[in-house]
Amino acid sequence: MTTQTTAPKTPSAPTAGTAKGLIGIPAPLGRALATGGGVLTIVATFLAWTWTSAFPGDLTVYGYPGGLQILVLIGGALVTLLGLASYGVTPLAWLAPAGADAALKFATLATFATTWYTIIAISAQLGGVVNLEPGAYLAAAVTLAAFLGALALPFERPAPDPFDPDDTGWERFEHTTSQKWQTVKAAFSADSPRPVRTLPAWADILIIVAALAVALTVFTYGIGTEYDELFVGFLIIAGFGFTALHRSGLIIQISQITARHQSVTVFGAFLAAALFPFTQTDDQYATIGVYILIFATVALGLNIVVGLAGLLDLGYVAFLGVGAYAASLVSGSPSSPFDVHFPFWAAVLVGAAASLVFGVLIGAPTLRLRGDYLAIVTLGFGEIFRITANNLDGTSGPDLTNGSNGIAGIPDLEILGFDFGTQHDIAGFTIGRFANYFFLMLLITAVVVLVFRRSGDSRIGRAWVAIREDETAALAMGINGFRVKLIAFAVGASLAGLAGTVQAHVTYTVTPEQYLFAGTTPPNSAFLLAAVVLGGMGTIGGPLLGAALLFLIPNKLQFLGDYQLLAFGLALVLLMRFRPEGLIPNRRRQLEFHEEAEAPTVLGKTGA
Amino acid sequence: MNELPQQLVNGLLLGSMYGLVAIGYTMVYGIVQLINFAHGEIFMTGAFGALTVYVYILPDGTSMFLALPLMLIGAMIVAVTVAVGAERFAYRPLRGAPRLAPLITAIGLSLALQQAVWAWYPEAKSARTFPQIDGGPFHLGDVTLQTGDIFLFIAAPLSMAVLAYFVMKTRTGRGMQATAQDPDTAKLMGVNTDRIIVIAFALGAVFAAVGAVAYGFKYGQIDFRMGFILGLKAFTAAVLGGIGNIYGAMIGGIVLGIAETLATAYIADIPGLDQFGSQSWADVWAFILLILVLLLRPQGLLGERVADRA
Numbered sequence: 046m047t048t049q050t051t052a053p054k055t056p057s058a059p060t061a062g063t064a065k066g067l068i069g070i071p072a073p074l075g076r077a078l079a080t081g082g083g084v085l086t087i088v089a090t091f092l093a094w095t096w097t098s099a100f101p102g103d104l105t106v107y108g109y110p111g112g113l114q115i116l117v118l119i120g121g122a123l124v125t126l127l128g129l130a131s132y133g134v135t136p137l138a139w140l141a142p143a144g145a146d147a148a149l150k151f152a153t154l155a156t157f158a159t160t161w162y163t164i165i166a167i168s169a170q171l172g173g174v175v176n177l178e179p180g181a182y183l184a185a186a187v188t189l190a191a192f193l194g195a196l197a198l199p200f201e202r203p204a205p206d207p208f209d210p211d212d213t214g215w216e217r218f219e220h221t222t223s224q225k226w227q228t229v230k231a232a233f234s235a236d237s238p239r240p241v242r243t244l245p246a247w248a249d250i251l252i253i254v255a256a257l258a259v260a261l262t263v264f265t266y267g268i269g270t271e272y273d274e275l276f277v278g279f280l281i282i283a284g285f286g287f288t289a290l291h292r293s294g295l296i297i298q299i300s301q302i303t304a305r306h307q308s309v310t311v312f313g314a315f316l317a318a319a320l321f322p323f324t325q326t327d328d329q330y331a332t333i334g335v336y337i338l339i340f341a342t343v344a345l346g347l348n349i350v351v352g353l354a355g356l357l358d359l360g361y362v363a364f365l366g367v368g369a370y371a372a373s374l375v376s377g378s379p380s381s382p383f384d385v386h387f388p389f390w391a392a393v394l395v396g397a398a399a400s401l402v403f404g405v406l407i408g409a410p411t412l413r414l415r416g417d418y419l420a421i422v423t424l425g426f427g428e429i430f431r432i433t434a435n436n437l438d439g440t441s442g443p444d445l446t447n448g449s450n451g452i453a454g455i456p457d458l459e460i461l462g463f464d465f466g467t468q469h470d471i472a473g474f475t476i477g478r479f480a481n482y483f484f485l486m487l488l489i490t491a492v493v494v495l496v497f498r499r500s501g502d503s504r505i506g507r508a509w510v511a512i513r514e515d516e517t518a519a520l521a522m523g524i525n526g527f528r529v530k531l532i533a534f535a536v537g538a539s540l541a542g543l544a545g546t547v548q549a550h551v552t553y554t555v556t557p558e559q560y561l562f563a564g565t566t567p568p569n570s571a572f573l574l575a576a577v578v579l580g581g582m583g584t585i586g587g588p589l590l591g592a593a594l595l596f597l598i599p600n601k602l603q604f605l606g607d608y609q610l611l612a613f614g615l616a617l618v619l620l621m622r623f624r625p626e627g628l629i630p631n632r633r634r635q636l637e638f639h640e641e642a643e644a645p646t647v648l649g650k651t652g653a
Numbered sequence: 654m655n656e657l658p659q660q661l662v663n664g665l666l667l668g669s670m671y672g673l674v675a676i677g678y679t680m681v682y683g684i685v686q687l688i689n690f691a692h693g694e695i696f697m698t699g700a701f702g703a704l705t706v707y708v709y710i711l712p713d714g715t716s717m718f719l720a721l722p723l724m725l726i727g728a729m730i731v732a733v734t735v736a737v738g739a740e741r742f743a744y745r746p747l748r749g750a751p752r753l754a755p756l757i758t759a760i761g762l763s764l765a766l767q768q769a770v771w772a773w774y775p776e777a778k779s780a781r782t783f784p785q786i787d788g789g790p791f792h793l794g795d796v797t798l799q800t801g802d803i804f805l806f807i808a809a810p811l812s813m814a815v816l817a818y819f820v821m822k823t824r825t826g827r828g829m830q831a832t833a834q835d836p837d838t839a840k841l842m843g844v845n846t847d848r849i850i851v852i853a854f855a856l857g858a859v860f861a862a863v864g865a866v867a868y869g870f871k872y873g874q875i876d877f878r879m880g881f882i883l884g885l886k887a888f889t890a891a892v893l894g895g896i897g898n899i900y901g902a903m904i905g906g907i908v909l910g911i912a913e914t915l916a917t918a919y920i921a922d923i924p925g926l927d928q929f930g931s932q933s934w935a936d937v938w939a940f941i942l943l944i945l946v947l948l949l950r951p952q953g954l955l956g957e958r959v960a961d962r963a
Contacts, residue, residue, distance in 0.1 A: 357753055414947060414951050417686075417756070420688065421885070421888050421892070422947065428881075428936065429937050433937060435933070436934060441928065442928045562881070571760060571764060574760065607771075608772060610767075611764075611769055611772060613764060614761045614763070617760065617761025618743050618758050618762055621754050621761070622746055625750065
């Protein structure tokens with residue numbers, strides 16, 4: 046092998062700092078293309094895209110948009126507004142406190158992707174592009190033009206990084222690829238926004254209310270999407286649209302405002318969630334709502350264990366199962382061997398206490414050891430719980446859980462004379478069975494959020510974080526590691542048990558097969574962990590968002606079917622590789638994962 | 654007839670299989686302090702590799718004496734490819750990341766592997782029958798040996814001897830020991846640690862493949878889920894023997910196998926526990942054994958070779 050002595054030629058990339066677009070269209074033309082494309086996109090959504098109503102959503106009408114066109118319309122409006130803001134139109138400056146260029150790129154990408162997805166879906170489903178009407182061609186052309194125009198907008202290029210002359214061909218290839226990827230990333234990144242002006246408190250609260258109203262609308266729309274294509278379109282536009290607003294700095298400003306009024310925000314968020322059943326006309330989507338809440342609450346409980354204390358619990362769903370079984374055994378169900386019917390508050394205590402006992406039994410021997418043991422022991426416990434529940438059927442073991450048939454016929458709850466099993470009319474709205482449970486579950490969620498916030502900010506919560514970050518250092522600082530970890534584990538277990546008691550009543554039946562390590566229906570241990578990781582460890586919003594997404598995606602996208610778990614497993618691997626901090630990153634965690642890249646700027650920020 | 658020798662032999666056989674898989678866990682753990690949760694699935698893909706060779710590559714009616722080595726090679730090729738691929742594309746980029754990251758990656762990987770086999774391997778949605786070695790059972794006094802067990806009886810000690818020779822005598826093996834003791838110093842001494850890590854993964858996969866073929870002969874059928882519980886047990890065996898210690902893995906496996914067999918055979922005789930003796934409780938007893946070991950002797954039977962640096 047010969048050693049290369051001459052300095053390798055760096056590719057003729059523009060030097061750092063020069064403002065130049067990703068593609069070679071002059072920037073003013075690009076800006077005009079993007080903004081004009083936005084306007085024309087809006088126009089195109091009012092035209093017919095296909096001639097037959099065989100494609101769902103009725104895209105055949107001239108004069109008003111329908112189905113996926115509405116989503117494209119929203120995208121087009123966003124592009125137009127951001128485009129105008131990037132020209133410096135003063136009344137729109139609030140929209141883009143961090144500059145509109147990067148946001149414009151994402152907005153045009155959102156519109157482009159949704160439109161082209163629609164058109165490809167129409168062509169594929171109806172058999173060929175002959176099914177498209179001129180409106181579709183117009184939409185396709187203008188969204189592409191807008192996207193290309195936005196790509197031409199200038200941005201700061203990263204400094205080129207020369208090769209190591211000793212690199213092999215493969216290493217060199219990797220190097221150039223990562224270099225190019227850095228450039229693309231820089232093209233889509235934005236500066237931090239200007240600080241929020243101090244507004245009067247009522248104005249802040251008004252903004253929070255507006256943001257929550259938007260969030261509720263988006264969420265309700267997502268739950269209510271009736272066919273696969275619309276849900277995919279919704280995910281595309283919501284995902285890229287949110288990123289666009291994040292890049293424009295608007296989301297950051299709103300989160301700064303919410304940080305000023307935390308209690309108002311939390312209260313408002315619960316109020317918004319409580320309004321959800323009132324937006325529905327029947328119980329169909331309230332069912333989805335209550336399952337999402339159960340899933341999200343358990344994920345939030347897991348987040349205390351995994352996100353705050355850094356203990357990997359792979360059998361968390363078993364604690365949910367312990368709570369559910371405990372509650373069902375004392376619920377007066379005919380298949381329960383105990384002939385008792387506890388009131389709900391007592392059942393809740395029994396469920397939470399049973400989970401607590403198991404949490405301590407599992408935690409005490411393992412938490413003294415390295416964290417990896419906990420992972421495997423909890424994984425084993427999750428499996429053993431299921432096997433045991435299967436065996437305690439009277440033939441292969443004592444009769445307790447009725448084996449694989451589970452405990453069936455769990456009666457509906459009745460609290461203070463309020464029967465959860467029947468419909469109620471509240472102020473002209475009909476509230477069905479699942480909506481009743483939705484409210485109860487929301488209360489449990491509130492309890493878990495409260496526990497999470499209060500304990501997270503307390504002395505013990507800070508001890509958890511310290512242990513997670515560096516156990517040796519934390520021990521040296523006088524933290525009783527074992528005790529603190531056991532508390533985290535036990536608290537997490539009893540919160541799951543709490544959620545389990547409600548779950549037992551919602552589903553009528555408790556069977557061992559509901560509590561798998563990995564199955565197609567959440568909650569199960571793998572999905573719970575994924576919800577926490579996807580959403581963002583150590584945050585409240587993260588697991589809630591992650592759980593909603595992970596519940597809705599399999600629920601809405603029936604075509605994924607058999608490949609759902611496969612896609613899920615791969616997604617987990619890719620997520621850890623490329624965005625380990627999740628969708629809503631905890632600030633401290635984000636630093637931890639991107640140490641070398643972001644540390645200096647952040648130090649500067651905290652200093653300011 | 655005295656049942657005990659038969660139960661002991663059964664336990665020994667079961668335990669050797671656990672031990673073969675446990676080596677993969679313990680070796681990877683000893684070198685990179687990573688629990689490769691996907692190892693159970695590597696074992697599973699190995700079994701399907703062997704099945705592929707027998708059913709789809711070899712002509713029908715090939716003699717077992719010819720087919721067996723080829724099946725073993727097929728199993729090893731598949732398992733090693735999967736393991737090395739996982740190391741290269743999933744674990745290596747995460748080196749130096751916080752502890753949780755590779756664990757979560759491993760879970761995702763293990764799910765993806767299971768589902769990939771389920772979705773794409775022909776007729777793998779239910780259990781597939783594994784070829785059997787002809788010949789009746791052998792009787793040695795009170796002990797009956799099935800033909801399928803003979804393979805395990807020969808392969809397990811042989812593999813162990815080969816591994817011991819490799820780790821103790823070869824240059825690469827000593828490089829592995831050095832990396833396990835102190836990766837940074839080993840690197841300074843000219844050990845290519847990246848290569849050593851890949852070799853650890855590959856070696857683990859080779860033994861898992863042997864275990865997988867043994868599993869197929871022993872139970873007569875394989876399915877896409879076989880790696881999950883077996884992986885869990887094998888990890889238990891590795892902890893039992895002292896994780897990071899390759900002899901411990903084998904001994905831990907044997908102890909676990911014998912304990913499990915004896916538990917299913919004799920626990921029902923203990924007054925008050927008569928309902929807990931059936932095969933369906935075997936996993937529960939193995940798990941309770943793990944908890945007891947962690948409680949009483951967390952460093953394992955032989956002790957950990959690698960000190961806890963965290």
